């Protein structure tokens with residue numbers, strides 16, 4: 159059953175790959191825990207060229223006032239009476255008075271009615287308010303959530319899973335407890351959270367229950383594999399990660415709870431709740447993202463403590479999420495030896511309540527004293543490996559020079575026309591995306607379909623035209639990557655692009671934005687002198703965005719002038735020194751055709767603010783897989799050039815992969831070779 163919405167259709171500013179290219183799924187589904195979701199669907203209309211800007215909180219308030227709709231201002235949402243609630247429904251799913259059960263996200267305008275569970279975009283809401291009379295006559299029907307298709311599989315797995323204490327073999331139960339670190343978690347805790355165990359998969363099963371604990375919306379299976387003296391966890395969710403929006407523990411939250419502890423793992427929530435008795439919730443995809451669709455369920459809390467993990471990445475994610483939740487009500491538990499993950503703290507007999515009391519306020523005045531910085535400095539010093547950022551799997555020599563890909567930096571990338579800039583940066587970004595770096599592409603030059611085709615070929619490391627029988631397998635895995643595309647093409651104003659990037663950071667927790675390329679934000683009418691000023695302004699805007707949002711921006715720039723027989727220099731990129739000063743890193747794709755022959759390229763790191771190492775290394779283009787990454791068998795040479803102190807070091811490349819980040823779990827929660835589909839992931 160579908161609703162035929164009246165009025166304008168929201169133009170898709172951000173388009174997850176699946177919506178445009180795969181053609182097999184509808185618009186992004188921002189689902190929230192609860193019984194079968196009611197959602198608005200729209201006739202598929204071609205997105206028009208001019209994207210709309212996200213609605214602002216001021217506009218939302220003005221609209222509600224103009225239509226006489228009372229509202230209360232919350233932390234991340236406005237609360238209003240719901241137009242989707244029949245008069246007789248007096249209580250919502252969580253037992254609150256249904257009158258103010260509509261939550262409208264102040265940043266995106268998306269709404270969720272806690273009573274009818276209707277949800278949709280700001281335009282949907284306006285259509286339902288303005289078209290209410292006509293809507294009723296046309297028969298406003300609400301669609302079932304598309305992921306309902308998984309419910310049979312969910313029910314089948316759930317029915318086959320049993321509580322740990324019901325396992326026939328006590329040894330099996332004990333082994334499972336040891337593997338998952340649950341030796342100090344009681345059966346009562348497991349029972350309260352309805353945790354089960356699926357014997358055939360040797361996996362814990364965490365249910366996605368509706369707030370009232372009535373409906374089963376989905377599941378997360380967690381398996382553990384011991385590798386040496388380490389245990390690696392692998393997560394599988396139904397429905398897939400992109401729509402698995404379960405706040406694990408939500409059914410245990412009562413309306414009277416005003417404080418909650420957010421964790422990044424279900425096991426940590428079990429340990430925390432058992433040890434402190436505090437309400438606790440686990441985020442559906444750990445530190446990878448905090449879907450805005452979950453914010454209405456967190457509105458009731460006056461204090462939120464984020465205890466996401468024991469490493470720098472968790473600390474960074476906690477700061478990012480606190481900004482979305484309203485920093486003034488958030489406190490962060492700082493990672494440290496005496497402040498490990500909650501489950502580890504429980505197993506080490508530490509006092510979790512005391513650790514919670516050391517949580518630092520997320521919000522502080524704009525001028526900070528060193529006291530507030532010292533914790534972060536300590537965090538960086540004790541996590542040098544992670545402070546260096548995410549390492550590329552495919553470009554070990556890039557790791558040796560840049561040491562990693564870090565949030566908050568601006569990288570400028572250039573190369574001669576037609577040299578393979580888009581192709582290289584596509585693989586460079588894909589490599590990071592497969593490691594859980596939420597990525598937004600702004601492809602102004604080539605269409606998203608063509609770019610996605612290049613990326614899928616690079617992802618499959620081979621021509622899919624010759625193996626179309628494997629297309630679905632690769633496309634399914636590719637679809638689960640945290641990868642989003644702006645729908646702009648051709649000239650765009652920098653303001654529009656920045657606003658859209660801001661929106662994406664909020665909605666999808668984007669950590670890496672690729673802009674290909676800067677020239678598309680330079681109006682044609684600008685004269686040459688203006689062009690330099692315009693370029694400086696645009697680079698400055700991206701610099702500010704990267705810093706303010708702790709999001710890495712990679713900016714592709716066509717060189718100002720090129721002499722075919724000479725290497726590009728930094729000066730040949732920028733009109734003025736300002737732009738090269740703004741960049742943290744400057745990469746140049748050199749194609750010395752005269753020297754190295756067809757296909758050969760060199761990548762030159764000509765600026766590296768992180769630790770100063772600059773140099774060049776060879777790249778070999780593989781036409782069938784469209785990849786530049788060094789084939790594992792071949793050894794590439796890394797030549798370092800003199801750094802500022804005149805030191806010259808020349809290290810033969812070991813050809814080893816760059817150091818894989820400590821937590822090699824990806825956004826999909828499983829560590830697997832990024833080049834191959836993961837056979838252990840159940841096929842759809």
Ligand SMILES: Nc1ncnc2c1ncn2[C@@H]1O[C@H](COP(=O)(O)OP(=O)(O)OP(=O)(O)O)[C@@H](O)[C@H]1O
Pocket residue numbers: 573574575576577578579580581582603756757758759779784
């Ligand atoms: N090293 C290479 N050798 C041969 N062909 C290449 C190489 N790199 C990319 N190509 C091919 O050249 C074409 C142009 O590549 P690409 O669009 O990445 O270049 P570009 O530098 O981004 O171009 P432009 O300057 O127009 O943006 C593509 O078809 C690509 O497959």
